[in-house]
Amino acid sequence: QNIIISHKFCLPEPQNNFMNGKSLYLSSRTMASKTPVGFIGLGNMGSPMAKNLLKNGYPVICTDVFPESCNEMQVSGAQVVDTPADVAEKADRIITMLPSSPNVIDVYTGNNGILKKVKKGTLLIDSSTIDPYVSKEMAVTAEKMGAVFMDAPVSGGVGAASLAKLTFMVGGPEEEYTAAQELLTCMGANVVYCGLVGTGQAAKICNNMLLAIGMIGTAETMNLGIRLGLDPKLLAQVLNMSSGRCWSSDTYNPVPGVMEGVPSANNYQGGFGTTLMAKDLGFAQSTATSTRSPIPLGSMAHQIFRVMCSRGYANKDFSSIFQFLREEEGQ
Amino acid sequence: QNIIISHKFCLPEPQNNFMNGKSLYLSSRTMASKTPVGFIGLGNMGSPMAKNLLKNGYPVICTDVFPESCNEMQVSGAQVVDTPADVAEKADRIITMLPSSPNVIDVYTGNNGILKKVKKGTLLIDSSTIDPYVSKEMAVTAEKMGAVFMDAPVSGGVGAASLAKLTFMVGGPEEEYTAAQELLTCMGANVVYCGLVGTGQAAKICNNMLLAIGMIGTAETMNLGIRLGLDPKLLAQVLNMSSGRCWSSDTYNPVPGVMEGVPSANNYQGGFGTTLMAKDLGFAQSTATSTRSPIPLGSMAHQIFRVMCSRGYANKDFSSIFQFLREEEGQ
Amino acid sequence: QNIIISHKFCLPEPQNNFMNGKSLYLSSRTMASKTPVGFIGLGNMGSPMAKNLLKNGYPVICTDVFPESCNEMQVSGAQVVDTPADVAEKADRIITMLPSSPNVIDVYTGNNGILKKVKKGTLLIDSSTIDPYVSKEMAVTAEKMGAVFMDAPVSGGVGAASLAKLTFMVGGPEEEYTAAQELLTCMGANVVYCGLVGTGQAAKICNNMLLAIGMIGTAETMNLGIRLGLDPKLLAQVLNMSSGRCWSSDTYNPVPGVMEGVPSANNYQGGFGTTLMAKDLGFAQSTATSTRSPIPLGSMAHQIFRVMCSRGYANKDFSSIFQFLREEEGQ
Amino acid sequence: QNIIISHKFCLPEPQNNFMNGKSLYLSSRTMASKTPVGFIGLGNMGSPMAKNLLKNGYPVICTDVFPESCNEMQVSGAQVVDTPADVAEKADRIITMLPSSPNVIDVYTGNNGILKKVKKGTLLIDSSTIDPYVSKEMAVTAEKMGAVFMDAPVSGGVGAASLAKLTFMVGGPEEEYTAAQELLTCMGANVVYCGLVGTGQAAKICNNMLLAIGMIGTAETMNLGIRLGLDPKLLAQVLNMSSGRCWSSDTYNPVPGVMEGVPSANNYQGGFGTTLMAKDLGFAQSTATSTRSPIPLGSMAHQIFRVMCSRGYANKDFSSIFQFLREEEGQ
Known part of the structure; x- marks a missing residue:
């Protein structure tokens, strides 16, 4: 199989040249040649993603159900329209970034949905994390209208979205990948072609399932080690130089005091909420x-995060599993 | 807490200087100053470890219940004696490398055990992987005889033992650590001081528990991804650049065809047997x-490897969990 | 809430009275007043169910994709037609008993489906075990055509179907329950009204999930007890007089030699296949x-039966979990 | 194998005859022939058990570390002595009922332990729930002193202890069983001979493991069913007439409102504490x-009750698992 991984080629640095006459001229010319890109879904993730398209010189035509989000994008230079159908009328490349499967279904196939007015040959890129079966259904429906649907969910949070450092996992027809890549590299540091439509979602689901397992495993292991008399920092160090090493132990350690700049250092605020992890594990399960x-x-990890959601951890970072497992003072 | 990690300072390379007159002289003088080291347990791991002590110029006095193992060490230049008690009579630094807790108890406290003839001030280093409670008991008993017991289990297999690239996790009195380190660095690339006696075992148990979880998680994830249409190599690549990354995905992938030089590339032969992993998880559980x-x-991982042992996977590498989970042809 | 549980009121015994003049007369008169019942799905379960309707004097109009099944029913006295639509044309009470959700969707909404020719006021009773969401969808679609859809999955196997000893769990509009009950009591010993449409499936799923958990738990417990030196029969007796008691320990014990007349006494042949249990647990999971x-x-039980299916236990009775967990000879 | 289950033959009713001259005479004669029984451990369970021996006419010689417990027994007519050794000096049948393995080891082998002054031929019956390996060790040690040790843990709580309705599971030499039975039937409704020493503990551990699994399974199932729209009472009824039936669903249902007179009807107070269940599951695990x-x-059940202990459920009845799994209001 032909594996295609594109590393970002339109870095933000060249933007500095905007201050410089020649570059500005060049940049303007480039911008002139860029046709508008539609963007639907201007939440915590979608907003900075759309802004990165603007930064890279793409006119953006956007919409969202929340007027404030639309206003903010208008201020940033985007054109706001009323409905997804309106976006489809004006742009032949559209990116969607929505919270869940029903939203995707509505935005694509609803009464004012994209497919009501989509033009033949339009490239539809959905960066939402949803059930891969919904992605496949959307692709079939889009194809009937002469459009191409690709799934391109992201890994990386709001910070990575702002810094254009997301990873995109892309599924869809290989011959359309180059066109998708052109836009996605403006918003992410890595773009990976995964195969037929739905495989982008599949790759994301797989990654998050292994992440969830690694995080719970790290939390259990750190808690056990501490109770056996090991210093948490030392234990993390031992694991990270040995075969126990994983992203949750060396990059996002769940034990307060072991690392800085991670949610465990900030009372598990920010980061990736337990409820979102439970949602993704629901897809893995299905x-x-x-x-x-x-x-x-994977199944047990799903159930553990579900119980945590029921016990008040829904909005804490998923690394709060350490806190959940640790014996309370005085027990 | 004071974290001490020693990187190997007596590398094998200086041995090349033996060919050179001056070095040989120097080396001889150094060797002359080295007092003998006892070594008990000359199995697959103990044998190459003892040979590395010889290579580093330490006279070795050893014993084992298997005469062939003793003969092999004699050919390599070690002095062989009859019993652990005899070793204790002739050496005041003794290393033990035994298969299980009962062997350790017997070698230390049996009728011909070390403690029958141990000299005051002797340094006893046990590199077996055993129940940390047994380590603590041995330490208490040794202390009554005026000797010092440290636990120093290893991570790394037969290959790492031969190449002196083991990692030692050491528990015991901090003031004795330097003395232990002198010997252990001849046999390993990393020596980590973990704390009071038993913490070496604790660190090893913790690492192997997280390893087991990561391996099963990787196997589940790869199997799921393949069934969802992803190419295994591509999926491994995506995980390894994302938050799903772990030692089992990037260094020891369980899916045949993804990596070379690992047990999954060789029908799960060699490596770390499922039955050994189940044993270590038993310690984690206790x-x-x-x-x-x-x-x-960790508990679920324990039970899964137990079932594998019951179903014919006992002697395969523990990464054969991938094979165990995968649907058989024709089902 | 009004709980309605109907115990069978048309027992098979009165049929003996057919031999008796008076009863025959009475019976004939009753039969004369019975309008035909449609039956779609004449497999291992559907066939004896339809025959029990015939025995109770209901004319049966039926169809199935397998001609042999149709022939067998014709011999038994039923009228065979070509398609579900044909059944709907001739009967205003229809029972369906199909293997899975896609079959149900096809039989109801396909090109020759029931709903193509369903008459207003028709009562549709689906006894298949399927996803409750499909049941709800079918109900909505049927309602649009003026028909009433109820879900009425069964518990009990082929034997219970032949003896009219099934348990039906019924969901649908309460005002239609009496009409459904009239037919279901001819085929089962217990009919339970569970609530709105879909709750029949829900009750069945819940029961089978707890059954699966109890069976695996019993198998683990018996295996552990045997290894701790307990006699299996004695252990079963102790459990059954104590709080460990469950259906799997006292009625369907998975250990060979403990009970007679159960699959464990017959090399786990017959009974309820592991693959069927895994299917039902998939519904529980969803x-x-x-x-x-x-x-x-429940989730762990699902995964365990899945692994068993992958390892060659798909067609054995689900109590073969005992065999799966037990250590093989010579390990 | 010869299975022996004794149903209580010395019921409390005959005691009424004490009011009657003849019976009193008879009873006195019987009492006169009864030699004293030692009893060590006068807690919530031990106290009513010892009183039942008194009621049955056995002189009781007892001790406990808590003076109040001793005083209470003195008031009831028992003779109180200072230490277990003192008990052993005065009685040749001794029953112990202690909270954990270390207590048992101390009471038998400590400085003032039973075995310091035990007479040859003494029958020692330990009704504590402890590690079966400790039972075996005690038996070996007792045998060296010429005494016989039997393990006889109970099932049933404080209520059953008061009413002499406990179930005893007895392990030890079969030839001593009749002697043990004579005493145990005064305190329990069922006495089961399980086999060699340690099998009493094994049977108890097995029962409680299956109980724990059944309880969690019932809680999951009831919670799922309720969320799927089923009425809890109806669901319990369906399960109890089907293959999902178990002691936790039909006798001790964990859902408030389904049954009366169980801890779930009383905010999970009383009953069998989560922390005690976790302790027993620890034995199962070991x-x-x-x-x-x-x-x-079993292993997963152990971990779930452990987490509950860490999250504030330690002292609630173990059926509070339903509360633990249920989503909090407003989540």
Whole structure:
């Protein structure tokens, strides 16, 4: 198989040249040649993503159900329209970034949805994290209208979205990948082509499932080690130089005091909420069930985060599993 | 807390200087000053470890229950004696490398055990992987005889033992650590001081528990991804650049065809047997139970490897969990 | 809430009276007043169910994709037609008993489906075990055509179907329950009204999830007890007089030699296949995910039966979990 | 194997005859022939058990570390002595009822322990729930002193202890069983002979493991069903007439409002504390680990109750798992 991973080629640095006459001229010319890009879904993630398109010289035509989000984008230089259908009328490349499957279904196939007015040949890129089966359905429906649908969910949070350092996992027809890549590299540091439509979601789901398992495993291990008399920083160091090493132990350690700049250093605020992780594990669970794939630890991770949501941890970072497992003082 | 990690300072390279007159002289003088080291347990791991002590110029006095192992060491230049007690009579630094807790108890406290003839001030270093409670008991018993017991289990297999690239996790009195370190650096690339006696075992148990969780998680994730249409190599690449990354995904991938030089590329032969992993998870389970630490995924990993042992995977590498989970052809 | 549980009121015994003049006369008169019942899906379960309707004097109009099944029913006295639509044309009470959700969707909404020719006021009773969401969708679609859809999945196997001893769990409009009950009591010993449409499926899913957990728990417990030196029969007896008692320990014990007449006494042949249990647990998993209900043991039970399916236990009775967990000889 | 289950033959009713001259005479004669029984451990369970011995006419010689407990027994007619050794000096049948393994070890082998002054031929019956390995060790040590040790843990709580309705599971030499039975039937409704020493503990551990699994399973199932729209009472009724039936669903339902007279009807107060269940599951875990028996659900149940202990449920009845899993209001 042909593996295609594109590293970002339109870095933000050249923007500094805007201050410089020649570059400005060049830049303007480039901008002139850029046709508008539609953007639907201007939340915490969508907003900075759309702004990065603007920074890279793409006119942006956008909409959102929240007027404030629209106003903010207008101030940044985007054109705001009323509905997804209106976006589809004016742009032949559209990016969507929405919270869940029903929103995606509505934005694409609703009464004022994209597909009501989509032009033939339009490239539709959905960066939402949703059920891969919905992605496949959207692709089939779009194809009937002569449009191309690709799924391109992201890894990386709001910070990465602002800094254009997201990772995009892209599924869809390989011949359309170059066109998608042109836009996605303006918003992300890595763009990976994963295969047919739905495989972008599949890759994201797989990554987050292994992340969830690694995080709970790290939390259990750190808690056990501390109770056995090990210093948390030392234990993290031992794990990270050994075969226990994982992203949750070396980059996002869940034990307060071990690392700085991570949610565990800030009372588990910010980061990736337990409820969002539970949602993604729900997708892992559904796809595992429908493909009859056994996922004993993935499934258990799902249930653990579900219980945490029921017990008041819904909005804390998912690394708060350490706090959840640790014995309370005085017990 | 004072964290001490020693990187190997007596590398094998200087040995090349033996060919050179001056160095040989210097080396001889150094060797002359080295007092003998006892070594008990000359199995797959102990044998190359003892040979590395010889290579570093330490006279070695050793014993084992298997005569062939003793003969092999004699050919390599070690002095062989009959019993652990005999070793204790002739050496005041003794290393033990034994398969399980009962062997350790016997070698230390049995009728012909070390403690029958141990000299005051002797340094006893046990590199076996055993229950930390046994380590603590041995330390208390040794202390009554005026000797010092340290636990120093290793991570790394037979290959690392031969190349002196083991990692030692050391527990015991901090003031004795330098003396232990002198010997251990001849056999390993990393020596980590973990704290009081038993913490070496604790660190090893913690690492292997997280390793087990990461491996099962990786196997589940790769299997799910493949069933969702992802290419295994591509999926591994995506995980390894994202938050799903762990040692089992980037260094020891369990899916045949993804990496070379790992057991999954060789029908899961060699490596770290499922039955050994189940043994280590048994220690994790016991210590978690006695310290009342919840380990949901560690516990589940333990049970999964147990079932694998019952179903014919006992002697395959533990990464064969991928094979265990994957649907058989024709099902 | 008004709980309605109907115990079978048309028992098979009165049929003996057919031999008796008076009763025959009475019976004939009753039969004369019975309008035909449609039956779609004449498999292992559907066939004996339809025959029990015939035995109770209902003319049956039926169809199935397998001609042999149709022939067999024709011999038994039923009228066979070509398609579900044909059944709908001739009967205003229709029972369906199909293997999975896609079959149900096709039989109801396909090109030759029931709803193509359904008459206003028709009562549709689906006894298939399917996703409750599909049941709800079918109900909505049927309602648009002026028909009433109820879900009425069964518990009990082929034997119970033949003996008219099934348990029906019924969901749908309460005012239609009496009409449904009239037919269902001819095929089952217990008919339970559970609530709105979909709750029949919900009750069935819940029961089978707890059954799966109890069975695995019983198998683990029996295996552990045997290894601790307990006699299996004695252990079963102790559990059954204590708080460990459950259906799997006292009625369907998974350990060979403890009970007679159960699959464990017959090399786990017959009974309820592991693959069917895994299917039902898939429904439990999906509904738990969509309602955000944590099911740690249910989820784990699902994964365990999945692994068993991958390892060659797909067609054995689900109590073969005991065999799966037990250590093989010579390990 | 010869299975022996004794149903209580010395019921409390005959005591009424004490009011009657003849019976009193008879009773006195019987009492006169009864030699004293030692009793050590006068807690919530031990106290009513010892009183039942008194009621049955056995002189009781007892001790406990808490003076109040001793005073209470003195008032009831028992003779109080200072230490277990003193008990052993005066009685040749001794029952112990202690909270944990270390207490048992101390009471038997401590400085003032039973074995310091035990007479040859003494029958020692330990009704504590402890690690079966400790039971075996005590038996070996007792045998060296010419005494016989039997393990006889109970099932049933404080209420059953008061009403002499406990179930005893007895391990030890079969030839001593009749002697043990004579005493145990005064305190319990069922006495079961399980086999060699340690099998009493094994049976108890097995029962409680299956109980724990059944309880969590019932809680998950009831919670899922309620979220799917089922009425809790109806669901319990459906389960109890089907294959999901278990002691936790039909006798001790964890959902408030389904049953009366159980802890779930009383805010989970009273009953069997989560922390005690976690302790018993710790024994299950240890014995499973040492016998290499896979217990996936037992192990998970252990971890779940551990987490509950860490989250404030330690002293609630173990059926509070329903509350723990249920989503909090407003989440």
